[in-house]
Amino acid sequence: MEIxxxxxxxxxxxxEGNFYQEFSFPVDxxxxxxxxxxxxxxxxxxEKDGSxxxxxxxxxxxxxxxxxxxxxxxxxxxxxxxxxxVSENETRIxxxxxxxxxxxxxxxxxxxxxxxxxEEVKPYLIxxxxxETEEERLQTPEELGQIQEATECIMCGAxxxxxxxxxxxxxxxxxxAFVKAFRWERDSRDEGGEERMDFLDDSRGGVWGCNKVFNxxxxxxxxxDTVGIIDLLKREALGF
Amino acid sequence: MRTIDxxxxxxxxGAAGLRAAIEAxxxxxxxxxxxxxxxxxxxxxxxxxxxxxxxxxxxxxxxDSWKKHLEDTIKxxxxxxxxxxxxxxxxxxxxxxxxxxxxxxxxxRTSMGTLDQRPFGGHSLPxxxxxxxxxxxAIVYSLYGENVKRxxxxxxxxxxLDLLTEGRSVLGLVxxxxxxxxxxxxxxxxxxxxxxxxxxxxxxxxxxTASTGDGLAIALRNGIPIEDMEFIQFHPTGLKDKGILIxxxxxxxxxxxxxxxxxxxxxxxxxxxxxxxxxDKVVRGMQREINEGRGINGENYLHLDLTHLSRExxxxxxxxxxxxxxxxxNIDPVEQSIPVQPMAHYCMGGVPTDIExxxxxxxxxxxxxxxxxAGEVACVSVHxxxxxxxxxxxxxxxxxxxxxxxxxxxxxSSDGVEVDEAVVSKYGSRIxxxxxxxxxxxxSELRDRLKRIMTEKCxxxxxxxxxxxxxxxxxxxxxxxxxxxxxEDSSQKFNTELKMxxxxxxxLDYSEVIVEAALAREESRGAHFxxxxxxxxxxxxxxxxLLHRDSTGEIRHQYREVDT
Numbered sequence: 013m014e015i016x017x018x019x020x021x022x023x024x025x026x027x028e029g030n031f032y033q034e035f036s037f038p039v040d041x042x043x044x045x046x047x048x049x050x051x052x053x054x055x056x057x058x059e060k061d062g063s064x065x066x067x068x069x070x071x072x073x074x075x076x077x078x079x080x081x082x083x084x085x086x087x088x089x090x091x092x093x094x095x096x097x098v099s100e101n102e103t104r105i106x107x108x109x110x111x112x113x114x115x116x117x118x119x120x121x122x123x124x125x126x127x128x129x130x131e132e133v134k135p136y137l138i139x140x141x142x143x144e145t146e147e148e149r150l151q152t153p154e155e156l157g158q159i160q161e162a163t164e165c166i167m168c169g170a171x172x173x174x175x176x177x178x179x180x181x182x183x184x185x186x187x188x189a190f191v192k193a194f195r196w197e198r199d200s201r202d203e204g205g206e207e208r209m210d211f212l213d214d215s216r217g218g219v220w221g222c223n224k225v226f227n228x229x230x231x232x233x234x235x236x237d238t239v240g241i242i243d244l245l246k247r248e249a250l251g252f
Numbered sequence: 253m254r255t256i257d258x259x260x261x262x263x264x265x266g267a268a269g270l271r272a273a274i275e276a277x278x279x280x281x282x283x284x285x286x287x288x289x290x291x292x293x294x295x296x297x298x299x300x301x302x303x304x305x306x307x308x309x310x311x312x313x314x315x316d317s318w319k320k321h322l323e324d325t326i327k328x329x330x331x332x333x334x335x336x337x338x339x340x341x342x343x344x345x346x347x348x349x350x351x352x353x354x355x356x357x358x359x360x361r362t363s364m365g366t367l368d369q370r371p372f373g374g375h376s377l378p379x380x381x382x383x384x385x386x387x388x389x390a391i392v393y394s395l396y397g398e399n400v401k402r403x404x405x406x407x408x409x410x411x412x413l414d415l416l417t418e419g420r421s422v423l424g425l426v427x428x429x430x431x432x433x434x435x436x437x438x439x440x441x442x443x444x445x446x447x448x449x450x451x452x453x454x455x456x457x458x459x460x461t462a463s464t465g466d467g468l469a470i471a472l473r474n475g476i477p478i479e480d481m482e483f484i485q486f487h488p489t490g491l492k493d494k495g496i497l498i499x500x501x502x503x504x505x506x507x508x509x510x511x512x513x514x515x516x517x518x519x520x521x522x523x524x525x526x527x528x529x530x531x532d533k534v535v536r537g538m539q540r541e542i543n544e545g546r547g548i549n550g551e552n553y554l555h556l557d558l559t560h561l562s563r564e565x566x567x568x569x570x571x572x573x574x575x576x577x578x579x580x581x582n583i584d585p586v587e588q589s590i591p592v593q594p595m596a597h598y599c600m601g602g603v604p605t606d607i608e609x610x611x612x613x614x615x616x617x618x619x620x621x622x623x624x625x626a627g628e629v630a631c632v633s634v635h636x637x638x639x640x641x642x643x644x645x646x647x648x649x650x651x652x653x654x655x656x657x658x659x660x661x662x663x664x665s666s667d668g669v670e671v672d673e674a675v676v677s678k679y680g681s682r683i684x685x686x687x688x689x690x691x692x693x694x695x696s697e698l699r700d701r702l703k704r705i706m707t708e709k710c711x712x713x714x715x716x717x718x719x720x721x722x723x724x725x726x727x728x729x730x731x732x733x734x735x736x737x738x739x740e741d742s743s744q745k746f747n748t749e750l751k752m753x754x755x756x757x758x759x760l761d762y763s764e765v766i767v768e769a770a771l772a773r774e775e776s777r778g779a780h781f782x783x784x785x786x787x788x789x790x791x792x793x794x795x796x797x798l799l800h801r802d803s804t805g806e807i808r809h810q811y812r813e814v815d816t
Contacts, residue, residue: 023743024745025743025744025745045582046493057696057749058694058696058697061740062694062695062696062739062740062741062749063740063741063742063743063747063749065741065746065747065748066748067289067293067748068461069289069293069295069460069461069462070293070295070297070298070460071460071461071494071495071496072298072494072496072576072579072580073575073576073579074297074298074386074389074572075289075292075293075294075295075297075298075460076292076293077289077290077293091579116431116745116746117743117745117746120746123290127290130400131400134400134401135393135396135397135400136355136356136394136397136398136400136401137354137355137356137394137397139354139356146347146350147350148350148353148354148359148366148367149353149354150361150364150365150366151361151365152361152363152365153360153361153362153363153365155365156358156360156361159358160358160384163358163383163386163390163393164386164389166292166297166389167292196356196397199356199358201356202356
């Protein structure tokens with residue numbers, strides 16, 4: 013089977029804007045099952061065009077470097093297998109940078125704003141009590157269980173990049189920051205409740221901007237229930 | 253010329269660098285963290301199994317003590333651990349992990365709500381605190397948060413090219429801004445190297461592509477020796493063909509290793525500890541099974557069997573392993589065995605430091621005033637010839653913290669430091685020449701040749717003959733790098749191919765040292781196994797190797813006694 017990759021190219025040093033370049037290579041059935049999009053991009057860079065540019069590092073979904081738009085969905089390139097994208101009739105794979113963020117080059121985006129949003133929700137433990145003791149604070153497995161899923165976030169940006177509210181309003185904190193806010197705010201050791209709720213409840217940037225489009229949840233490579241988490245934050249804002 | 257001033261600069265934003273920054277912030281108010289990747293992308297996030305401390309929290313480990321932890325560490329390290337450094341590591345472990353808990357790390361808990369612990373290879377009692385099987389990720393994210401809280405300045409995607417020095421004092425460093433293509437001068441009163449490990453010189457490795465050991469090459473470039481580089485740890489359970497780690501905790505939780513006959517073959521090699529023997533022993537057992545034709549279907553892999561563990565236990569304690577096996581091998585470990593093979597994982601060696609994390613090795617006259625190192629790039633020698641699982645995160649946190657404290661105390665203001673602009677033009681022209689080279693050999697091609705040589709000739713089993721051949725082949729690669737390399741991407745901004753070329757230059761530089769050190773050590777100890785010298789030889793080799801490149805470019809060997 014001949015796989016055709018359509019890859020976004022953009023070189024900030026030239027006058028031309030972005031365009032899609034086609035690369036094709038043959039795969040047998042075994043390779044089709046084995047190969048990921050990231051491995052394919054690496055292969056293209058090494059064999060066809062050394063200037064093809066994308067970020068990657070761990071290769072197995074823990075560093076969050078390689079989120080991109082693959083056939084219309086935000087996914088991690090390292091966790092996306094070709095076999096899940098192509099069929100007998102459709103062998104084209106279109107790869108673009110994450111939407112909603114400025115493009116630096118080819119598939120690389122500027123995530124500064126995404127990390128700034130994260131900083132705004134105070135992604136750290138706020139706790140006076142217990143921090144000076146020589147023993148651990150207690151936390152039951154059930155208490156930990158409440159935040160466990162939210163701790164899995166790898167800050168890849170796929171969720172916020174998929175959010176229409178964010179596309180429209182860059183002041184909106186976005187699902188990524190809400191997950192992080194929840195992870196710390198619901199930590200049984202944390203005392204930053206009101207401090208964080210001030211901006212989570214804010215009419216422009218806060219949780220009320222969520223229209224439950226569920227794009228973020230579909231995009232999350234860690235299967236975090238982002239909308240459910242935002243719902244819980246909304247309930248908290250209402251005082252439930 | 254863009255010049256940036258900081259009291260203290262930390263190179264690397266993984267566990268060691270982030271921990272250093274937190275501690276340093278208590279003493280100085282102007283520090284910067286420079287990383288060639290964005291913070292949170294560093295490889296520390298991939299650490300899975302745990303972090304060791306003799307808490308004695310689980311009933312079955314109440315008799316644990318830092319002394320037992322120390323003795324296990326020394327034994328696992330085949331007696332090449334420096335006792336003074338090992339004491340610092342183990343004696344402070346409880347305090348250091350409690351601090352992590354106080355910073356919010358979501359460690360897994362006992363039903364009482366205390367920090368849970370689980371068994372790990374080479375540890376005589378359950379000692380590993382863990383956050384499911386995402387311990388590194390959990391720690392790094394909390395350390396990062398603490399840095400956000402403290403307002404640490406991050407320079408993400410800056411590639412450090414070299415140190416700026418005067419005598420044995422560091423003035424700062426010169427870096428390449430990947431986003432703009434500019435050369436930038438950073439001036440500082442002290443520098444901490446926390447640049448991570450070199451496992452990318454091997455074909456199959458658990459390490460991310462950023463783990464190219466750049467700090468080791470920076471040391472060599474400045475005449476600093478690197479220590480014990482012959483000791484490269486291979487991890488027993490890499491997912492077949494993929495270079496993805498399957499944590500030792502899978503065996504800690506009761507998993508078996510089996511050969512093609514379904515035998516738990518470790519009974520032949522380590523009947524007492526079986527799958528939980530130290531990693532060097534498990535890897536050699538596996539490699540022997542494979543070499544003798546008992547790999548699965550006669551191939552070069554074996555089975556990690558978790559099917560006798562309950563579905564609930566796998567889901568709760570090893571969720572990432574299940575996810576990885578499902579995603580990358582299409583196997584559910586609840587029902588089927590995971591295909592695994594040994595792969596390069598960790599370098600016990602590195603830039604020599606004292607227990608204050610300062611770069612020095614007094615016995616051979618190396619003593620830097622204001623240069624520090626911590627994490628995998630460093631060799632304070634707590635791992636000796638073979639690191640125990642869960643001691644690497646502990647080392648990164650312990651010596652990262654110490655590096656932060658002592659470097660901050662040492663760091664004077666960088667005001668008035670004169671930097672020779674010739675350095676900028678030197679590196680500027682080096683980069684220009686890489687971009688303009690009209691060679692024929694691609695960066696990836698040369699890198700793959702290096703990986704193959706290192707894997708085939710300097711892997712789990714080594715021989716003098718193979719190592720000599722490897723050395724000659726590396727000389728050839730170094731020549732090709734200088735004369736034949738081509739970088740196809742000629743752009744200034746975000747040139748990842750240029751970055752790969754710079755990394756490859758570093759890898760070729762210290763790979764020569766890895767092989768030289770392995771060739772010189774005519775004995776077998778820990779992770780270093782010589783088929784032509786299969787016995788351990790304490791009368792000649794109970795010592796650390798320190799190799800540096802002299803001003804003529806030759807590698808020089810020195811040795812020092814182990815602190816016992």
